[in-house]
Amino acid sequence: MAPVVNGRVLFNSIPEGFPVPGETVVYDTSEHIDPEIVPLNGGFLLKTLELSVDPYMRGRMRDSKIESYIPAFELGEPLLGHGVGVVLRSEYPGIKSGDHIYGGLEHKEYAIRKDLNLLSVIENPYNIPWSAFVGVLGMPGMTAYTGWKEYSRAKKGEVAFVTTGAGPVGSLVIQLAKADGLKVIASAGSDEKVQFMKDIGATSLSTTRLRAPEAEKRGRYWDNVGGKTLEAALDNAKIRARFIECGMITGYNTGYEPIRNLGLIIGKTISMNGFLVSHLEPKYAAEFYRELTPKVASGEVKYREHVYGGLEKVGEAILAVQRGENRGEGGRTCRR
């Protein structure tokens, strides 16, 4: 086999507002690799199968001098994200050709890895599609599961309000809340998404991200949105409501919207918990895979994907995710 192009997605410029496809990141074909003979030096060669494009990635597209919980992407270098790859060749103990690997991958078609740092081998006895391991069984699913288990104190009969309920995180939150006996109100940005939320059990739906009309006070709030939706959630919260703060995508590209009624958390005795999945994953990972894997395999837990098809589409996928224009759960996988 002759050398082939090792396509990469490079961080090219820091966006001022929304990321611009072809400018913020660029698809680069300057690197070549011969998968059959490239030296492994004791490591293994991974071919990337699935890459997830997630909302939080916008936060890494910043000046590296600005501190945050996760390092900035490096200009001129490939993006980093959650992905699945298949091992083509290996000199690494315990890893063999054909193994599937999940974890932090560079946005490139082939990569030589020297160890399993931030990676793990996927056990897949149910033959679940590999893409699920970056969606409902990957970081987004883990986010929903850990946040809900750690902070919801789920209680039968409570009303939960879930934002971005058709997305990979929100749609699993809806299903977890339903399984715990809660009534779920959910919001998403299109009729098509609302239909999906209905299919997975949200009993009362709001079609916009803004103030919901329902008079019923809500005991749980899952926030992926922030801004005016969060203000509405504070207004509509009942006493002792629990707010799980997972994301505030309204603020990622144009700056956080001010919250004008946060004072309500005192009179309503509201608890608000911000969290990062990376902090909770060690506590819940085993339970998550044990509980969710068979349910995903049987179809009891539902998910959707939006396949963009190829690394050259990552720029487009990034913008769609930031604008909420991708469709449905797990809808961020990038593969040909």
Added chain:
Amino acid sequence: MAPVVNGRVLFNSIPEGFPVPGETVVYDTSEHIDPEIVPLNGGFLLKTLELSVDPYMRGRMRDSKIESYIPAFELGEPLLGHGVGVVLRSEYPGIKSGDHIYGGLEHKEYAIRKDLNLLSVIENPYNIPWSAFVGVLGMPGMTAYTGWKEYSRAKKGEVAFVTTGAGPVGSLVIQLAKADGLKVIASAGSDEKVQFMKDIGATSLSTTRLRAPEAEKRGRYWDNVGGKTLEAALDNAKIRARFIECGMITGYNTGYEPIRNLGLIIGKTISMNGFLVSHLEPKYAAEFYRELTPKVASGEVKYREHVYGGLEKVGEAILAVQRGENRGEGGRTCRR
């Protein structure tokens, strides 16, 4: 004894911004009472000794049609607040002349009560001044104690930032945090208050309520202020910081200031707990009095009072408390 004036403080008009002495509330002398012969009808006659004027009272000076966690004051009727009274005469079982009573009192000099609803008899084996039972051993002290115990997960070596640290709530929070081995940074609005905070153990002090210059990241935040101070606290919080949301006095008179950086609670995994002392009091009251009473008696726990001297000064006291112009802990007692 001839009838005497039963002075009262009546809620007179709903303030638009800060309460206006002589307008928002008025001191009224139209009611008379003869303490020696007024019929008790099975109840008891209380002479008011101490009344506390607290920040939360501003929230009751509203249109009664607006819902909140506590009813609005009724126009033309006496204010209600925490107070201490002495029993002058009693026909009520178990209550005798000379008993001291703590609880919810009307702002009037004499009152006939028919039962102990919202009231309790003060045990005072250490002969602590009665005024302490509306301050460090009353609702403000209980607020500090219950909020700190329930939410702080106090950990030796952590840095706590306490706002309004010279007030009756904040100054006890400082002392509780110090006793738990934390380093305490505190803020208050005057040099005189800063000196008091230093006396009770705050090791690093900020003299304004705005952004603090300290570079040290803080693991606990006690909020009585909201607004820009809360924004600064979010900026200065460390990972997994715990925010105890007790009050936001910057918003009580002129509307809540918007919070522009609440998104930080996600990346920093911050928990924020709003609370009302009334919800936590049943859980902690016994422990609070058992632990705090001897420490207040011995002087180990320090407090200060600002005595305004008489019901006719309540309007002035209310405004001073809202402006933060009262001096020091327990500084809200109204007695002649």
